[in-house]
Amino acid sequence: MNQQEQNFEIDRLAKTLRQVSEQIQISEQSSDNQRDTLQATLRDYWKSGGGNSTDEAQFIETMDRQRALSTHIHYSARHLHKMLKSPYFGRIDFTETDERRPEMIYIGIGSLSDKETGSFLIYDWRAPVASMFYDYGQGAAAYHCPAGTITGVISLKRQFKIVNGQIEYMFDSDLKIDDEILQQLLSKSADDKMHTIVNSIQREQNQIIRDQAHRVLFVEGPAGSGKTSAALHRVAFLLYQDRAGLTSQNVLILSPNHIFGDYISSVLPEIGEENVVQMTFQDYVARSAAEMPVQFEARTTYLEYMLTPNPDPKRVANIRFKSSEFFCQALLRYLDRLASDRVDNYPAITVRGETIFYQDEWRHYYTGSFAMMPPVLRLEKIKTIIQKRLSEVIQRIRQEKIEEIIIAGEEINEKVIKALARIQTRDELRATTDQLEQLTTLDVLNEYKQLFKHNRLLTETGLAIPADWEIIQKQTCAFLQKGLLPYEDIPPFLYFQGILQGFPAKPDIKHVIIDEAQDYTSFQYKILAQLFPNCSWTIVGDPAQAVQPYLMTASFKEASTSIGVENTLLFRLTKSYRSTREIQALCQALLPDAGEVFSVNRSGPLPVIVQVQQSREQTAVIASTIQAMLDQGWRSIGVITKTAAQAMTVYPTIDHTVRPSLVTKEDDEFYRGVVVMPAYLAKGLEFDAVLVVNADDINYSHDQDRHILYTICTRALHRLVLYYTDTPSPFIARLDPALYKNKPDW
Numbered sequence: 023m024n025q026q027e028q029n030f031e032i033d034r035l036a037k038t039l040r041q042v043s044e045q046i047q048i049s050e051q052s053s054d055n056q057r058d059t060l061q062a063t064l065r066d067y068w069k070s071g072g073g074n075s076t077d078e079a080q081f082i083e084t085m086d087r088q089r090a091l092s093t094h095i096h097y098s099a100r101h102l103h104k105m106l107k108s109p110y111f112g113r114i115d116f117t118e119t120d121e122r123r124p125e126m127i128y129i130g131i132g133s134l135s136d137k138e139t140g141s142f143l144i145y146d147w148r149a150p151v152a153s154m155f156y157d158y159g160q161g162a163a164a165y166h167c168p169a170g171t172i173t174g175v176i177s178l179k180r181q182f183k184i185v186n187g188q189i190e191y192m193f194d195s196d197l198k199i200d201d202e203i204l205q206q207l208l209s210k211s212a213d214d215k216m217h218t219i220v221n222s223i224q225r226e227q228n229q230i231i232r233d234q235a236h237r238v239l240f241v242e243g244p245a246g247s248g249k250t251s252a253a254l255h256r257v258a259f260l261l262y263q264d265r266a267g268l269t270s271q272n273v274l275i276l277s278p279n280h281i282f283g284d285y286i287s288s289v290l291p292e293i294g295e296e297n298v299v300q301m302t303f304q305d306y307v308a309r310s311a312a313e314m315p316v317q318f319e320a321r322t323t324y325l326e327y328m329l330t331p332n333p334d335p336k337r338v339a340n341i342r343f344k345s346s347e348f349f350c351q352a353l354l355r356y357l358d359r360l361a362s363d364r365v366d367n368y369p370a371i372t373v374r375g376e377t378i379f380y381q382d383e384w385r386h387y388y389t390g391s392f393a394m395m396p397p398v399l400r401l402e403k404i405k406t407i408i409q410k411r412l413s414e415v416i417q418r419i420r421q422e423k424i425e426e427i428i429i430a431g432e433e434i435n436e437k438v439i440k441a442l443a444r445i446q447t448r449d450e451l452r453a454t455t456d457q458l459e460q461l462t463t464l465d466v467l468n469e470y471k472q473l474f475k476h477n478r479l480l481t482e483t484g485l486a487i488p489a490d491w492e493i494i495q496k497q498t499c500a501f502l503q504k505g506l507l508p509y510e511d512i513p514p515f516l517y518f519q520g521i522l523q524g525f526p527a528k529p530d531i532k533h534v535i536i537d538e539a540q541d542y543t544s545f546q547y548k549i550l551a552q553l554f555p556n557c558s559w560t561i562v563g564d565p566a567q568a569v570q571p572y573l574m575t576a577s578f579k580e581a582s583t584s585i586g587v588e589n590t591l592l593f594r595l596t597k598s599y600r601s602t603r604e605i606q607a608l609c610q611a612l613l614p615d616a617g618e619v620f621s622v623n624r625s626g627p628l629p630v631i632v633q634v635q636q637s638r639e640q641t642a643v644i645a646s647t648i649q650a651m652l653d654q655g656w657r658s659i660g661v662i663t664k665t666a667a668q669a670m671t672v673y674p675t676i677d678h679t680v681r682p683s684l685v686t687k688e689d690d691e692f693y694r695g696v697v698v699m700p701a702y703l704a705k706g707l708e709f710d711a712v713l714v715v716n717a718d719d720i721n722y723s724h725d726q727d728r729h730i731l732y733t734i735c736t737r738a739l740h741r742l743v744l745y746y747t748d749t750p751s752p753f754i755a756r757l758d759p760a761l762y763k764n765k766p767d768w
């Protein structure tokens with residue numbers, strides 16, 4: 023780029039910043055005006071004495087409108103302040119077919135138009151025309167917009183780094199955002215929060231972000247391929263596309279845990295969007311558990327137990343069965359029958375030989391008039407009908423009783439006579455009211471028990487006896503007998519309960535992102551589909567990172583069947599960005615059938631696999647490694663164990679002068695620095711350096727352990743060290759020695 027061009031860009035930036043400043047002033051002025059209007063509206067209303075309900079309704083509507091406007095002004099001012107620091111990061115010169123002159127298109131986190139001419143000074147990165155910045159280098163290019171596909175030629179592509187209103191660097195790139203800039207971006211130290219990748223979104227990621235043709239978008243990709251990043255930027259894109267119909271309150275992110283939720287919480291605000299609603303599946307479980315007469319097993323208790331070297335095979339059989347497609351289908355069949363046949367053999371309700379509710383009326387209401395309601399509600403409605411009819415009979419009987427008591431002449435006080443008649447009527451009808459109660463009460467927990475206790479799951483569905491059925495029956499009954507619902511029973515039970523009682527659906531949620539989707543079972547998807555009936559979905563995951571042993575999680579195909587949407591697309595990412603080439607090579611080698619994964623051409627030292635003789639030596643070696651990493655300027659170091667119990671053992675051995683923190687619970691705070699934590703909480707996070715403690719055969723020898731080890735190692739950006747004591751994990755022992763060293767040289 024010659025000097026003249028550099029000067030042009032410097033002037034262009036100055037002009038843009040002037041415009042941004044002016045617009046900030048206007049925005050702040052209108053914010054002040056808006057605040058005054060709001061206060062004046064409030065004052066006038068109270069001065070006028072409140073008014074009638076029509077006035078009040080109007081007043082509330084006015085206030086809501088003014089508040090919404092105020093919020094909007096506030097956000098655009100915040101956006102402009104961000105733009106004052108860094109208004110754009112890219113430029114393309116695009117000549118549309120049939121046009122002679124190119125248009126200079128500057129791309130930033132928001133749009134800005136010239137106050138006087140109205141022309142765009144900056145295009146929002148989500149604008150249709152901006153997609154070419156991510157999709158093309160110089161040469162023929164095209165983009166889609168409501169008017170159709172626009173074609174043309176890109177004659178220049180320029181990238182900027184503007185910090186605090188100053189150009190730090192700018193360069194022209196021939197290709198799409200290429201490896202060089204990525205290398206630079208990725209060679210930095212990891213933060214305790216994830217950051218936006220808006221200025222370096224890759225073409226394959228851009229396709230995910232901008233897809234609008236599918237109601238369910240599945241994204242599968244190796245560790246570090248930007249699945250979470252793409253999903254979050256997709257949220258920003260959807261919010262931009264549908265400003266009128268979609269707000270941040272209509273979008274929900276389902277995170278694996280709150281640590282992860284906190285980790286990703288900066289991305290949207292960084293690009294000027296409000297954070298969306300966040301939730302974990304455990305939040306839903308906890309809310310449901312609060313109302314149950316049985317204790318739900320905590321996820322951590324379950325995981326800690328299942329991650330021990332030799333969990334009870336009976337429990338393993340139970341976990342496999344409860345998350346299997348067989349059980350899912352069996353339960354669905356059972357629920358279908360319950361929804362249609364439950365009342366088939368219910369008797370007529372009679373009092374003194376008079377039928378007040380005929381036998382066929384059960385079916386008439388249950389599968390007819392009330393068929394759209396959940397069964398519990400249907401029975402309640404029918405009960406109300408019967409009670410109403412019964413109350414007429416009760417009045418008649420009471421009157422008869424009163425007359426009988428008067429004729430008997432044993433009592434003359436009117437009040438006492440009435441009370442006696444009431445008691446006698448109640449006693450006479452007790453059998454009927456008890457019968458009614460019993461027929462119309464559906465105790466969900468008891469119903470669930472009966473599936474196993476009395477074999478109803480099979481007898482009612484006619485399905486063949488599955489392997490290990492007796493073990494599963496006994497296990498389930500034994501747990502429930504103790505008042506405990508085991509973790510593997512929670513999703514099927516909550517689904518069962520939801521179908522019978524109804525789900526607390528959230529129709530306002532219009533888009534749901536599921537991260538770490540490889541850990542969800544079919545039942546979980548089914549529950550989510552009921553909770554969010556009106557939404558589209560972005561579901562991202564990596565089957566190689568399934569860290570819950572024995573659980574039969576849903577494939578993407580099973581997930582889409584469970585969600586019940588046909589308009590789906592499975593998108594596969596193939597490039598990984600997080601780790602150095604060397605770390606990535608070792609991670610890929612841990613998987614037996616890893617497909618080809620491309621990496622950014624970023625090199626670093628080989629991973630290190632060290633044998634330590636005993637725990638005293640391990641303590642010393644870890645201490646010196648951490649110190650060496652810190653001395654080299656790496657700021658986030660993850661000491662990652664298989665279980666929380668192991669993390670708690672390792673934590674006290676870490677030199678406390680490096681101020682380590684221990685993270686063992688899903689809602690613990692997560693800070694940058696030296697962090698000791700179990701693998702299942704480190705999911706989705708990343709560290710400059712990862713130290714894998716106890717990489718022995720005791721911890722990592724079964725096939726499911728392989729995925730845990732892979733997940734841990736893929737958290738590393740720049741350095742990876744694995745320690746073992748006696749025998750290394752077979753997954754390590756089988757590695758090609760060229761992939762690692764036995765001694766660190768840092």
Ligand SMILES: Nc1ncnc2c1ncn2[C@@H]1O[C@H](COP(=O)(O)OP(=O)(O)OP(=O)(O)O)[C@@H](O)[C@H]1O
Pocket residue numbers: 204207208217218219222223224227243244245246247248249250251252564567599600705706707708736
């Ligand atoms: N286009 C990109 N430009 C710059 N950095 C990127 C890009 N895509 C991803 N990254 C970075 O790569 C790292 C991994 O991204 P992310 O966490 O989104 O991947 P993931 O596929 O969700 O990973 P995992 O499955 O391991 O949790 C992050 O540091 C992210 O900022």
